[in-house]
Amino acid sequence: MKGLYCRAAVSDAEPKFVIQETTLSDVLGRHQVRVQVKACGLSPLDFKLLSDIGLQRDLIPVGREVAGVVLQVGSKVSLCQPEDEVVGILPLDSPWSGLCDVIDVEEHYLVQKPEKLSSVCVAASLRDGLCAYTALHTIAHMAAGHTLLVMDGASSLGLMCIQLACYHGVKVLTTSNSPQEHTFLEELRPSVGVQDPLVARVIPVYNGSSDLLSQVLEETGGLGVDILVDAGVRLLEDDKTEETLKLPHKHDIISILGVGGHWVTTHQALQLDPPDCRILHLKSASVSFLNPEMWTASSALQGRYLHILKDVVEKMSTGVLRPQPEEAVPLYQATVAMETVQCQQRKKAVVQL
Incomplete structure (x- = not known):
């Protein structure tokens, strides 16, 4: 074998x-x-x-x-x-x-x-479903009426987060990395029920001129989002290589969060400066790290893990x-x-x- x-x-x-x-x-x-x-x-x-x-x-x-x-x-x-x-x-x-x-x-x-x-x-998709549940339910405690920003919504994880959040009555904003992804995300509809778009606004980040912060604040009436799930973070303002140009800067993410907001990050080496922490403190916001291996690396929450897999x-x-x-x-x-x-x-x- x-x-x-x-x-x-x-x-x-x-x-x-x-x-x-x-x-x-x-x-x-x-x-x-x-x-x-x-x-x-x-x-x-x-x-x-x-x-x-x-x-x-x-x-x-x-x-x-x-x-x-x-x-x-x-x-x-x-x-x-x-x-x-x-x-x-x-x-x-x-x-x-x-x-x-x-x-x-x-x-x-x-x-x-x-x-x-x-x-x-x-x-092909079980792992992404588990990650979406971990980010939105286990970490961010998603509830109906919340507003969620999903970075890179056309990715396999982003798509799972969007659909799961909409099912639970959450308003979803997302970003697109190409014109094709932008069209795909705008045309997303649920498979059953009212055929309204799943995403309230798709924000393009591929043309280099999109102001993510202003568009999110406009969509939320200046209040910011309750939950943000990133797909990577740009730690330095002048780090604008081809790979990092589409990633949001950490200060923009913190500014996008509303009072009591949850930032769920996939960035393993995130570094926050004292001014960043001060803003998070003023908003009573939190940063959590998404590690999908938490379930199989420990047997402490085995029952919850199986429940999530069944639901997925x-x-x-x-x-x-x-x-x-x-x-x-x-x-x-x-x-x-x-x-x-x-x-x-x-x-x-x-x-x-």
Whole structure:
């Protein structure tokens, strides 16, 4: 049985992805489930995180968002039975690549997959659905009547945040990085119910002249937003490279927040100066870091984690959450697909087995 693994990079060398032979244990653990994988989503590897938590290995398994069919269950398993269709995210310390034909995983990392939901769709978007729930519910405590600004709304995470927020009665503003994305976001409509636009205003940031702060304050009557989910932050005012030009400056984000607002950031190395903290203090606003690995890195909130996964797949099956379809690639193209995903952090891929 073969799987895709990443050979740890030496110094500044780029990581190398290799196909590696692996074997399953003859004995299945009491709480383990043996799953035949049907589809696997590929997301970038966070080498810094793996190093921080002490998971430094020569070969790192690749592909953790899996969908498949249960083949066998351990003696103490109660959440699923053989022939059940399941989905889940493998833990950080899992020895198995999600691209193996068959894997063993603890039952509390899996939930039932609705019959009408395709394996490819759920494997491609499960992680983004989890991130959206974590950002809006767990961290920001979203409620009806709030105003939300989602940076880069056409990204897979941004799209999930927009749809989830609109479902709960939140007014949504977002930004677009190209004319095509701008048109796509303006034409977003719910799959059921009143066909009003999902986004109240789409703010272009691709022409270099858009004033994000003034447009958000205009839309909110000068009050600012209750929740802001970023897609990266520009820390220095004069940092205007091609990569950072579309990112908001940290001072603009703080100025956009309303009283008691929540800033949910994906920027791992965010640095705030004393004047920035002073403004946050005056507004009683908060900054929180979005780390989607919090659920699988700790067992403290396992029940809540499973509840979120169940709700994500149920909302996907009913059309409340409609991720952008990802074209599945065959297994023999998995190495090239993962190299692309790792280089372009915003891109995702899904492999059909």
